[in-house]
Amino acid sequence: MVPLRISFFNRSVYDLLPSNANLVRWGKKEDPSCPLCQDRQTTEHVLSSCKVALSQGRYTWRHNRVLQELASVISTAEGKIHLSVFTTEGGVENGKQGRSQ
Ligand SMILES: [Zn+2]
Numbered sequence: 001m002v003p004l005r006i007s008f009f010n011r012s013v014y015d016l017l018p019s020n021a022n023l024v025r026w027g028k029k030e031d032p033s034c035p036l037c038q039d040r041q042t043t044e045h046v047l048s049s050c051k052v053a054l055s056q057g058r059y060t061w062r063h064n065r066v067l068q069e070l071a072s073v074i075s076t077a078e079g080k081i082h083l084s085v086f087t088t089e090g091g092v093e094n095g096k097q098g099r100s101q
Helices: 002-013 020-025 043-049 051-055 058-076
Strands: none
Touching: 020 043, 051 058
């Protein structure tokens, strides 16, 4: 999975993901519009600028899914880390340390 994530990251940075705008540029499609809002669908638009996706909470859902994945990975890492979403500054919550040895 890590190589795929690195590939996705690189293609997003260099605007090489198959957004509708890129598919038009590459001669694979004729319409660059976003199926949700009809604006031009660039990589930036897909990842953070679509007003309809924002109004429907899609970015929040994606954000929360990333956090859930991170929490899953951290919680299974040798059983040494206790994840607490809401901790005080310094990682202390209710007298408990955020990490244990
Ligand atoms: Zn859109």
